[in-house]
Amino acid sequence: MALKDLFGKKKKYASIPGDKARKDVPEGLMQKCGGCQKIFYQKELQKNLNVCPGCGHHHQISAYERINYLVDEGSFKEWDKDLLSKNPLNFSQYEEKIESDIIKTGLNEAVVTGEGRIHKVRMAIAVMDSRFRMGSMGSVVGEKIARAIEKARIEKMPIIIFTASGGARMQEGVLSLMQMAKTSIAIQRLHADNGLFISVMTNPTTGGVSASFASIGDYNFAEPGALIGFAGQRIIEQTIREKLPKDFQTAEFQLKHGQVDKVIPRQEMRDTIATIFDIHQFGGGESHAASSRV
Ligand SMILES: [Zn+2]
Structure with missing residues (x-):
């Protein structure tokens, strides 16, 4: 990784590559969006009526x-x-x-x-x-x-x-x-x-x-x-x-x-x-x- 990359624009949300990584997400605190696969605080999703603020996916x-x-x-x-x-x-x-x-x-x-x-x-x-x-x-x-x-x-x-x-x-x-x-x-x-x-x-x-x-x-x-x-x-x-x-x-x-x-x-x-x-x-x-x- 080049040094300048360390100071690059920070991603707003983390994204996880696969199912293996998903297991590390603490249950009850974070939730993965079924639409865009990004991770959100559950509280953040709930405040938005469980609609993803990123992609608009409507969770059940x-x-x-x-x-x-x-x-x-x-x-x-x-x-x-x-x-x-x-x-x-x-x-x-x-x-x-x-x-x-x-x-x-x-x-x-x-x-x-x-x-x-x-x-x-x-x-x-x-x-x-x-x-x-x-x-x-x-x-x-x-x-x-x-x-x-x-x-x-x-x-x-x-x-x-x-x-x-x-x-x-x-x-x-x-x-x-x-x-x-x-x-x-x-x-x-x-x-x-x-x-x-x-x-x-x-x-x-x-x-x-x-x-x-x-x-x-x-x-x-x-x-x-x-x-x-x-x-x-x-x-x-x-x-x-x-x-x-x-x-x-x-x-x-x-x-x-x-x-x-x-x-x-x-x-x-x-x-x-x-x-x-x-x-x-x-x-x-x-x-x-x-x-x-x-
Ligand atoms: Zn989404």
Whole structure:
């Protein structure tokens, strides 16, 4: 190394070359960006709603983190927290897997539902969490979502659902598939009563969830870079015997092809939703600026 290199411009962030080096990063303090591979203080990322300040990569977040980022402080009240999955088909080791995910995530199932406020407007909200059984939709997930939609309809609140799901939960077989119909019918009833449903697809939204309620919002939004699709790329390629484009099934691809109405960065989500509430005349026309938090 030449002497002058020692006094060169310092890199703002360190970058690591490989997996071996990554093990040296102290857990809980630093985090490697899944997009640009640079290392950040976790605090720095959290302050930025877990969006990389360098490349804009949207990291996956837990259901409660998302709710915190979104609703007016202290306004969230959870519903149906104690609904627990059974093992209706006696699927081998299903109970053990549920139990270990409960311990791992601190959640009882792959969705959190409840009510909260955005810019003081009361709304129903459901947020899926892909850390729990890959966000798969079994009877409890479907039931919690259907109940939240029904409550929104009866109490004339808008509902927002953030999806993050690998699809139907295979351990519950056809009972999982039934949840697609149940949630979609609940949305249909909401629409018949002039209710408002905003769907926000986050990474990943696939399978039975993408093929049911996630795609039938009055507004279908997505987070940047989210994987959105029904079957995986490899399966489709094998079925149709054609090569698919590289960006196939990203939020941006779906936007270009009319499947998504808008791709919204996480930092803009709260204000965008507030604007939509305003357009649909929810709330008493209160000033957004006065209650804005983000
Ligand atoms: Zn990055």
